[in-house]
Amino acid sequence: MRTYLVAGNWKMNGSLAANAELLAGVQAGRADAAGVELLVCPPAPYLASVAAATADHDIALGAQNVSEHASGAFTGEMAAPMLREVGCAYALVGHSERRTLYGETDAQVAAKFEAAVAGGLVPVLCVGETLEQREAGNTEAVVSAQLAAVIDRVGADGFGDAVVAYEPVWAIGTGKTATPEQAQDVHAFLRASLAKVDEALAMRTRIVYGGSMKAANAGELLAQTDIDGGLIGGASLKAEAFLAIATHARDAAGA
Ligand code: PEP
Secondary structure, three states: OOOOOEEEOOOOOOOOHHHHHHHHHHHHHHHOOOOEEEEEEEEEEHHHHHHHHHHHOOOOEEEEEOOOOOOOOOOOOOHHHHHHHHOEEEEEOHHHHHHOOOOOOOOHHHHHHHHHHHHOOOOEEEEEOOOHHOOOOOOHHHHHHHHHHHHHHHHHHHHOOEEEEEEOOOHHOOOOOHHHHHHHHHHHHHHHHHHHHOHHHHOOOOEEEEOOOOOOHHHHOOOOOOOOOOEOHHHOOOHHHHHHEEEEEEEEHHH
8 A cells, every 4th residue: 555645846936934834724724635645846055944844744854956966066956865864755857847948968867866866855756748749749769768767777676766757848837737537547657667677666655746737637547546635836835735635645545
């Protein structure tokens, strides 16, 4: 039985005051999502203060990025052991904004994944196709190559308890969501791809959906067999919206 994961990617949003208000709201409703793992990924400058605020509230902390290096002359980068030391349990790896805006390649994403695991973090590996790639019928080829780059580097053993996030690029921040059937098809494909490597890996790996998930569509998405949670951008910035998704996950887990 895989525990549902509902993760908030705050991207480059927030302030000390706004974060405190958001976290207070999430903590106040935490009990409504009992049994669901909650994760927040604030901007790096706020990791330590969010760690302090979430420590006693059963809310995990993650970074939005991690270096492929463990230490050294890499100005502006954040190493996995450092993130771990300030309280992170997770790190997003290969978010489409990192791939598109900062030129991260599949090979670099795989190196970051490996460094995250080596530094004691659980990677959330983001994969997904652009609209052009979907319309050309290349969705499976794209996500397959993104996943294979990591598996080829770390193997089934090195994959550990990593999470895979299927995030169609055309659905991120656009208000367009994959239909439950479209999402389920890709999630099932990803799980089958993991099963070809190792059956137990496929069974234990949580594959979460991301792309304009909100209260209104979360119920149907989270009810799909191979959707084990959500990676949420915009709707994670409002406690009520984030909790509403988490409550749908609780209901899906109980169904
Ligand atoms: C994301 O940034 O991972 C994301 C899914 O964003 P949004 O929910 O805003 O589409």
